[in-house]
Amino acid sequence: MHEVELVQLLISEIKKCGQPFAFMEVCGTHTMAISRYGLRQVLPDNIKLLSGPGCPVCVTANRDIDTAITFAKIPGLILTTFGDMIRVPGSKSSLAGERAEGRDIRVIYSVLEALEIAKQNPSREVVFYAVGFETTAPSTAFGIMEASKAGLKNFSVICMHKTLPNALRALLDTGDLGINGFLLPGHVSAIIGAKGYAFLAKAYGIGGAITGFEPIDILGSILKLIRQQTAGPVIENEYRRVVKDNGNQAALMGMQQVLTACNSDWRGLGTIPCSGLAIKADWQEYDALRRFEIELDEPVEHKGCSCGDILRGIKLPAACPMFGVACTPENPIGPCMVSSEGSCAAHYRYREQ
């Protein structure tokens, strides 16, 4: 069957359900895909899609951004990070603002490029500001192992990685959010495996579907979640072509060798136990937070910014008084408007006709 026909078939099946349900996606790539393909338009009004804490840039707390900015100000230091982090406003400035002031801040695509920069600049400290979920954490672990093998003495990592399952737990613990099911992330699940979400159905009675990134994948999962409302909540793997039950063992082992669970601050959700990854003591020479002593002022939150509520799915971007007025992609106030995967940016960029 042709893809377009399959999409139409899925939509017509979804339309047979007349009851109101709300499903939450917890992956920035899903947020993007839903907006980019205009999926909300083709769904009936009774099916609501909410964006949860799935964009790694958006969930980074102000304090953690301030930390990176403080590192960038250390004379002679080269700070490397992924592109989306550059424009996120911290308490007082952003990395982009600091770069314009002359700090050496470089956008990289992979931790291996940070290692290369460290090799080429042996007299300078090179720090990698690592953010992201289980999708990027294994490469950070791998980078640290490589640095050790290469005997690099001037490379370290600000490890701000986060892990998803406990954040979902914390999200559900904040009270009744009226969520009837989760569209679970394809990329994160490819690493941690389908097993990691069993608690959602068991402890909270909310099912989920591990979902790919094409319209067919997303619509297919929505239909599965609708059917779960009568059949009962389970975790279904709709992305079997990539996600295995046990995940990617090599990546998990690499992570376990170098990184360990720690508490982590989430924008909108606060401090969540065991939802972050820190560098193990055995590898502490690569831990920038131990290698340098930095002093931070208390973070300042942006007045009127609704990113916290938006990340919990209790407010839609358009309901924020600043959306599209004071806060735009050119002049972002909150991180959800900065990241290409942020809920506000996706809603703004792909607003419907």
Add this chain to the structure above:
Amino acid sequence: MIGHGGGGRLSQQLISNLFLKYFGNPILNSLEDAAIVMLPQHKIAFTTDSYVVTPRFFPGGNIGKLAVCGTVNDLAMRGALPLYLSVGFIIEEGLPITELEDIVRSMAETASTAGVQIVTGDTKVVGKGAADGIYINTAGIGIVDETLNISVANAQPGDKVIISGTIGDHGMTILSLREGLSFKADLRSDCAPLNRLVKELHRFSYDIHVLRDPTRGGVASSLNEIAGSSNVGMIIDETSLPFKPQVKASCELLGLDPLHLANEGKFIAIVAESVADNVLEVLHSHEYGRDAVIIGKATDSTRRVALRTYIGSTRIIDIASGELLPRIC
């Protein structure tokens, strides 16, 4: 290596050994303070642009070829036949002379392909660190074909929107070579002089309403500029958009919208519906227009550019904001 000269002997050497060697023609050879050129008509098109691309060399071209194509194409987009270019170089001390020669040779070849003459120029060498290698400014003069009326404000509801080939090739090629974003893919800039191809369209006269080369800001910006200036809306069909598979794949990988990527050898043509198929036929017969397709049409005056996705929904095509940066997950 280029040394820091005060305009004396070194400049003389550059002029005679390099610029005249490649760009030489009777007008330039006279080395007067200003070139005097003959223009057959009164209505001329005149444009200028500066080029600072890094890296200076990339698959499919270099900063010099780009500087000639960019100005030639800007003239062609107004229905002008480009005739004369000026070239200004700002060179950082220490640029290898062989690199400068490669750039100059490529400019001469491109000018020759396009059928334009470089008739005046200037060179300044600045100290190390005061520029990044080389910057090039070109200005160009062309004769406007008076049987045409091409303007960004001329799109009419009902017109067809045509793109002359695959989208985003130049932008993704440059992005893939940027420091800190190195990845390998079979990418090649589309950098090319389009004036000969555009001239083939002059036969359609007043039925060619708008021509625009979607350089910086990409197709998304150009379509929005046209819609805004012409006070029309547009509906673009996602399934018709032509992309090279490797450009599309790289965009997926980096989380970029290919409609935001620069093109240097493509143009958007907005033409009367009645001639759209004939325009396509002419484009297909030319090497730079082989992949031309109709991607949509102009509509009433909403001034919004909408994309109809392959699943039947619509969303707006917005202009890009900020740097094009990769996503992280």
